[in-house]
Amino acid sequence: MQSNASIIWRNRLTKAVTYAFLITLAFLVLFPTVWIVGQSFMPEEIILKWPIHVLPPEPTLDNFDEILNTKMSKQELSVLRWMFNSVYVTSASTLGVLLVTSMAGYAFARLRFPGKTVLFFGLGASFLVPGIMLLIPSFMLMRALGWIDTHHALIWPPLAGFFGVFFMRQFFLAIPKELAEAAVIDGASAFGIYWRVFLPLSRPAVATLGIFTFLFIWNDFTWPLVVLNSDEMRTLPVGLVVFIGEYWSYQGIVMAGAVLTSAPVLLVYIIFQRQITRAVMATGFGGR
Amino acid sequence: MSVRAQSSTASDASPWTLTPRRREAIAGYLFLAPYLVFFLVFLAGPVISAFVTAFVEWELLRGTYRFNGLENFELMMEDDLFWIAMRNSLYFAIMTTTGNTVVALCAALALKSIRPGHTLFRIILYAPVVLSISVIGIVFRRLLSTFGLVNAVLEAVGIDSVNWLGDPNIVIPSMSLMTIWWGFGFPMLIFLAALYAVPEPLYEAARIDGAGRWAILTRITLPLIRPALLFIIVTQFIAHIQVFGQPYILTQEGGPGYSSYTIVLHIYRTAFRYFDMGYAGAMALSLGVVMFIFALLQFRLLGRYTEY
Numbered sequence: 001m002q003s004n005a006s007i008i009w010r011n012r013l014t015k016a017v018t019y020a021f022l023i024t025l026a027f028l029v030l031f032p033t034v035w036i037v038g039q040s041f042m043p044e045e046i047i048l049k050w051p052i053h054v055l056p057p058e059p060t061l062d063n064f065d066e067i068l069n070t071k072m073s074k075q076e077l078s079v080l081r082w083m084f085n086s087v088y089v090t091s092a093s094t095l096g097v098l099l100v101t102s103m104a105g106y107a108f109a110r111l112r113f114p115g116k117t118v119l120f121f122g123l124g125a126s127f128l129v130p131g132i133m134l135l136i137p138s139f140m141l142m143r144a145l146g147w148i149d150t151h152h153a154l155i156w157p158p159l160a161g162f163f164g165v166f167f168m169r170q171f172f173l174a175i176p177k178e179l180a181e182a183a184v185i186d187g188a189s190a191f192g193i194y195w196r197v198f199l200p201l202s203r204p205a206v207a208t209l210g211i212f213t214f215l216f217i218w219n220d221f222t223w224p225l226v227v228l229n230s231d232e233m234r235t236l237p238v239g240l241v242v243f244i245g246e247y248w249s250y251q252g253i254v255m256a257g258a259v260l261t262s263a264p265v266l267l268v269y270i271i272f273q274r275q276i277t278r279a280v281m282a283t284g285f286g287g288r
Numbered sequence: 289m290s291v292r293a294q295s296s297t298a299s300d301a302s303p304w305t306l307t308p309r310r311r312e313a314i315a316g317y318l319f320l321a322p323y324l325v326f327f328l329v330f331l332a333g334p335v336i337s338a339f340v341t342a343f344v345e346w347e348l349l350r351g352t353y354r355f356n357g358l359e360n361f362e363l364m365m366e367d368d369l370f371w372i373a374m375r376n377s378l379y380f381a382i383m384t385t386t387g388n389t390v391v392a393l394c395a396a397l398a399l400k401s402i403r404p405g406h407t408l409f410r411i412i413l414y415a416p417v418v419l420s421i422s423v424i425g426i427v428f429r430r431l432l433s434t435f436g437l438v439n440a441v442l443e444a445v446g447i448d449s450v451n452w453l454g455d456p457n458i459v460i461p462s463m464s465l466m467t468i469w470w471g472f473g474f475p476m477l478i479f480l481a482a483l484y485a486v487p488e489p490l491y492e493a494a495r496i497d498g499a500g501r502w503a504i505l506t507r508i509t510l511p512l513i514r515p516a517l518l519f520i521i522v523t524q525f526i527a528h529i530q531v532f533g534q535p536y537i538l539t540q541e542g543g544p545g546y547s548s549y550t551i552v553l554h555i556y557r558t559a560f561r562y563f564d565m566g567y568a569g570a571m572a573l574s575l576g577v578v579m580f581i582f583a584l585l586q587f588r589l590l591g592r593y594t595e596y
Binding site: 014015018019021022025026028029030032033035036052099100101103104106107108111112113114116119123126128129130131132133134135136137138139140141156157159160162165190191194215218219220221222225226237238240241244251254255257258261262265266268269270273276277280281282 | 309311312313314315316317319320322323324326327329330331332333334335337338341391394395398399401402405409410411412413414415416418419420421422423425426427430431437440469474477478480481501526530532533536537552555556559560565568569572573575576577579580583584
């Protein structure tokens, strides 16, 4: 009896400790986030006031107005231009990655050709090449191609990534053979089978790969910092850091910039969190 | 064209007739071709030139380009900044990898054992992972500044404020703490997946045998998720030793002094401030090769441990 009761108590205690731990972690994650968003809607006088306000007493859009309409330096640029650059580069590159890697993945999953296995493992070895080794040679390549300070430098190199090929191959392998055979009988060409049978059937995989590619390219910092050097070409994350230099003393504006940069990715995350979580758990990608 | 012409004059069992099998092989190569072009240009090419660059004297501004053997590597041995940066990066990588692994493992264990709230907590805890380092860096530079939010909270609770980014002894732990905040969600999901894969009957059997929580954790759970642990430790270490955005944004390129100056920052400045491509290439290659061997070792170890 005595021991039974103590077991029940011990279980309750573990449960309480577990929840307390998770709530603390969640609080540590959420508090700065709420604070940032709050500040972006606060006028500077309130931000500087003591004691600090976490939520804005009277929300204002002044900081966003300022950041979106201020023309930067001499060039008549605003943050809107960086936003456009980010959207353009990210969507163009993501589309390219999806098309090129899914075609290669299809070849590896569904077609027989000499040298397939060797090629697959040869390409796969690129997984092990650390990013830092490629930084300088890639920069020199961009220079040789005349792509420094152009968006080509951001759009095309991600198409060489092997992960998409591997990921799409795994998905294509799981599609039943009979479906392809039916298409062959209907007289579909090899490309027709890929385009009209396999791609539509792998919409979830294409979406997942697209989301991860989008997040990766949108957030990238080092590469755009290295290959772009004029204000009008920059992407949002790099622009933000440059811009902050001039506005560092205006906290509300800085925070509005951070909110603008993160809003698209957070939106994508909230909408697709299930796919993202599942993909990370199944394949271990998105690692840093 | 000429190929066609020749083949028609060749024997009847022409190697150029299109059997279904050959047709399929051609289709395979065609599907692969666009990717292969990108792979060769943007990956294979740079890997090869990484090996060349390390052995040349190549200063962009002066236009010099000549083979100089091992001179770059000799320079590296004598470069105090290289060793300072190497030590800082190593310190940061070890601290961040350890912290991330421990926090992520605890969070995964906690998440697995609760029912209501599981999804909500998981969504919240993973969220920072999807943010850019530029956002994280800017925000934390304010949070951790002398009069920032963190110090305000500390003082409100009666603790002395800390010079998070200005004290040479604290700046790397601060960067590490921020990186854990940013990134622990990723290993957490990997561990969660590994925990779900542990067969439930094993736990029941252990409980029937009267094993306590600690015994279950150390004798069953940890050994069974060892592949995931190893994967996370190695990939995290490789990622964090290449830390760049954090010191670039947070401490204005490695301050105070050189106390948060990292190896990738040193490579970046050598290449893109001083345009000494050869020397920067040699440092990048050295770091890259060490990481590569490290990654290979991981695969060997993983191969050995996953056979249960």
